Amino acid sequence: MYFHTLELSADEVKVEHIDNWWEAIKKLFIDYLSTLRIRAFRRQLGVYMFGKGSVDLYTAVFTYYILFAMKKPATLVSGINSMAAILQLGATAVFRVVMTKKGFKWPFTACLCVIMASVVAYACLYWFHVTNTAAIIFVAVFISTFIGGVYYTPWAIYPFIPDVDEAVANRRREGVYSAAMTLCGRLMQACDVFVMGMVLNHFGFVKSAKVQPTSAVRAIIGVCFMATVGLILVWKLNLNKHTHTILMNEIKRVHDGGSMADVTPEARAVVEDLTGWK
Numbered sequence: 001m002y003f004h005t006l007e008l009s010a011d012e013v014k015v016e017h018i019d020n021w022w023e024a025i026k027k028l029f030i031d032y033l034s035t036l037r038i039r040a041f042r043r044q045l046g047v048y049m050f051g052k053g054s055v056d057l058y059t060a061v062f063t064y065y066i067l068f069a070m071k072k073p074a075t076l077v078s079g080i081n082s083m084a085a086i087l088q089l090g091a092t093a094v095f096r097v098v099m100t101k102k103g104f105k106w107p108f109t110a111c112l113c114v115i116m117a118s119v120v121a122y123a124c125l126y127w128f129h130v131t132n133t134a135a136i137i138f139v140a141v142f143i144s145t146f147i148g149g150v151y152y153t154p155w156a157i158y159p160f161i162p163d164v165d166e167a168v169a170n171r172r173r174e175g176v177y178s179a180a181m182t183l184c185g186r187l188m189q190a191c192d193v194f195v196m197g198m199v200l201n202h203f204g205f206v207k208s209a210k211v212q213p214t215s216a217v218r219a220i221i222g223v224c225f226m227a228t229v230g231l232i233l234v235w236k237l238n239l240n241k242h243t244h245t246i247l248m249n250e251i252k253r254v255h256d257g258g259s260m261a262d263v264t265p266e267a268r269a270v271v272e273d274l275t276g277w278k
Helices: 021-036 039-069 073-102 104-127 133-169 175-200 215-223 228-236 241-255 264-275
Strands: none
Touching: 021 039, 021 133, 021 175, 039 073, 039 104, 039 133, 039 175, 039 228, 039 264, 073 104, 073 133, 104 133, 104 228, 133 175, 133 241, 133 264, 241 264
């Protein structure tokens, strides 16, 4: 991080200081809300919240699945989670290289498809009464590996978003977008847990019971199917090396004194698609 992180010089950074704390708080929320004006950020936020949200939901119910659907000890859960952490770390390094070379749409799609297939596999293990520990671990290896790609993708897209914003606001607001993205991620995580609790309660989940009603077990398995929205949004986000280069060239042309009326049709189409503004 130290040797490969580049910063702007101090004289290139616009410092904003507001003495009135109330005005500062108002500006904070105005800045947060203004990020939603950018179409690319809205779609990237959807990829982040629904892609990561599907994984968070799976993680939240996985313990219940192992304990109540598979009737396995809690030690198996901790073992799989430890293995998953190691696999995700290695997988993230691999996906970093893949997405740099191939873009993020296909790798992210592959990751979510494998996760959904793995969840279906877990459901099939329950439906066909396959309680073999090796089978559970086998599926866990697949889903744990590709979770790394789902977590990495939104942050791989993120560095391009402030560039899109600059085409509209003519400001560098990396910090605002990072904060807005993290805030929305936390809100989505809280909603996941809340909705999961309501669903489990509705289907008869009994807290602290060693045996759960069949309806509760089915709800534990079925609640994991949440990834389609993330897939749709990632294919609507037309942000890649080619479109990013066109965007940056257009920003530079205008900064150098070029007229906005002289924009090429290709640059106009790209900028309007990414920003959502004419």
